Amino acid sequence: MRHQIITFSCSTLLIMLQVFxxxxxxxxxxxxxxxxxxVEPCHAPNGSPGVCxxxxxxxxxxxxxxxxxxxxxDDVKRMLCGNDGLHLCCNRTNYYFPDTNYITQLHPKGLEIxxxxxxxxxxxxxxxxxxxxxLGQYPFMALLKYNRVGHQFLxxxxxxxxxxxxxxxxxxxxxxxxxxxxxxxTSTEVDCTNSKSHCLPKTEEYEIEQIFKHPNxxxxxxxxxxxxLKLKTEVITQVxxxxxxxxxxxxxxxxxxxxxxxxxxxxxxxxxxxxxxxVLQHAxxxxxxxxxxxxxxxxxxxxxxxxxxxxxxxxxxxxxxGDSGGPLFAxxxxxxINSYIIRREVQFGIVSLGMENCGHRNxxxxxxxxxxxxxxxxxxxxxxxxx
Numbered sequence: 597m598r599h600q601i602i603t604f605s606c607s608t609l610l611i612m613l614q615v616f617x618x619x620x621x622x623x624x625x626x627x628x629x630x631x632x633x634x635v636e637p638c639h640a641p642n643g644s645p646g647v648c649x650x651x652x653x654x655x656x657x658x659x660x661x662x663x664x665x666x667x668x669x670d671d672v673k674r675m676l677c678g679n680d681g682l683h684l685c686c687n688r689t690n691y692y693f694p695d696t697n698y699i700t701q702l703h704p705k706g707l708e709i710x711x712x713x714x715x716x717x718x719x720x721x722x723x724x725x726x727x728x729x730x731l732g733q734y735p736f737m738a739l740l741k742y743n744r745v746g747h748q749f750l751x752x753x754x755x756x757x758x759x760x761x762x763x764x765x766x767x768x769x770x771x772x773x774x775x776x777x778x779x780x781x782t783s784t785e786v787d788c789t790n791s792k793s794h795c796l797p798k799t800e801e802y803e804i805e806q807i808f809k810h811p812n813x814x815x816x817x818x819x820x821x822x823x824x825l826k827l828k829t830e831v832i833t834q835v836x837x838x839x840x841x842x843x844x845x846x847x848x849x850x851x852x853x854x855x856x857x858x859x860x861x862x863x864x865x866x867x868x869x870x871x872x873x874x875v876l877q878h879a880x881x882x883x884x885x886x887x888x889x890x891x892x893x894x895x896x897x898x899x900x901x902x903x904x905x906x907x908x909x910x911x912x913x914x915x916x917x918g919d920s921g922g923p924l925f926a927x928x929x930x931x932x933i934n935s936y937i938i939r940r941e942v943q944f945g946i947v948s949l950g951m952e953n954c955g956h957r958n959x960x961x962x963x964x965x966x967x968x969x970x971x972x973x974x975x976x977x978x979x980x981x982x983x
Contacts, residue, residue: 638677638685648677648685698849698968706975707844709982713757714833715841716941731780731789732796734861736840737876739776740767740825740921741801749782752862752922754840754943758831760978763921764946764965765813765823774801775825778836782863783874787836796836802827808977810970819903821948821965823921824977840923841930841940843968844975848942851928852968855883858907858926858944862919881908884961893949893963903969905945909961922947924964943967 638648675684699707716736738753738761753763753775761775778799780787788795806826813820831837843849861878889906890899900906907924924945931938945964967974 648683650683699844699846701972702844703972703975703979705982706977706979709757709978710842710844710975713839716838731787731794732836734876734878735778735834735836735838737777737779737861737922738763739779739782739863740772741774741776742769743771743773749776749863751920752947753825754923755831755837756839756842756943756974757978757982758833758839759827759982761825761827762923762943762946762967762974763823763825764821764948765809766815766821766948767921768807768809768823772804772807774803775827776801777831778834779863779876780836781875797834800831800837802829802831804828806981808981810973819898820970822946822967822970822973824974826981840925841942842974843942843944843971845931847929847932847937849968852944855926855928855944857882858905858924859941860908860919860922860924860947862922862947881961883907884909888961889949889963892961898949898963900963903966904948904963905966906961906963907945919947 677683677685716734736754736756738755739749740751740753740763741748742750750769751763751767753761753767755777756762776799778797780796786795786798804825805828808824808826810820810822813822833839843852857880859878860881861876863873863876884906886900886904886906888909889904893900905924923943924947925941925943927939927941929937930940930942944967946967947962948965949963
């Protein structure tokens, strides 16, 4: 019995130090959850609903302390749940965004613009061990073109409005000068089916008017690895060129922590060819707990946080060089219209961090920039810089 009391006291002290001294500098590595869906509902002392999480999982301990009127060890004890002295009833219901009221964090004008976008409807670095997509299957895919000798397409991206393309900040280089849309096979001028019975219109290239890198982007560890490209001219929606849907609804938010499998797509290096693919590739990859990526990247000085989504690591399927800036997306409920749930492929991540020998044996998952964390910034840029 004494051993249990000592353990409880030490646990409470540890949590108190985390709450009062570390504040927002939270280590968000998951040590307890192999399956992130395994959480128990609970209620804080003030009656507000929450989930029973490992104490390091409370995304903003300062706000959490204020909201729940936590002043001393007794207050912390009232927040404990799970019977182990290390879990707290935390006012957070989603793993990918620290605030429960997601929509209010988005820029009003930017959100209005995105709500008016007719994003892609469902059609009937590399993607290692992926498969070629159907002609025109992902009309939101973009290729970033660089002014260099040899291979000019070094990164990918996604069209998100008629003037903006979303990509990774580490793809921004002085020789980046244009974006290609509507591409399927880079080795052909016109993309057609094998029977030539159906062909897509020609690709279109757009010069870049302005580049926005996330203000907190850091090299070489590629944190906050998000960028926006404003195009000089407006993109006209066509059969092979359409924006991707973004997480801009509460419905998407409510379903984002239930995703078990994502899709990746790109023209990056493939294991079979050891070079970039001419044809757009895609693959399904599993969502992973963040500690899987933390173990993989910690030796490189990278801390995997709520700014990342961890995915992949099965069947040697991975993103790789040339896929950077491309999307991590999933089919989820998108909007509710006249009591009908409309499902769309929604982008949740941006290809950011992976191992050099991607797609090989013993290579674990890759880390993707968590788009939901950056939607306030994305909507702000779109809102302030759209004519």
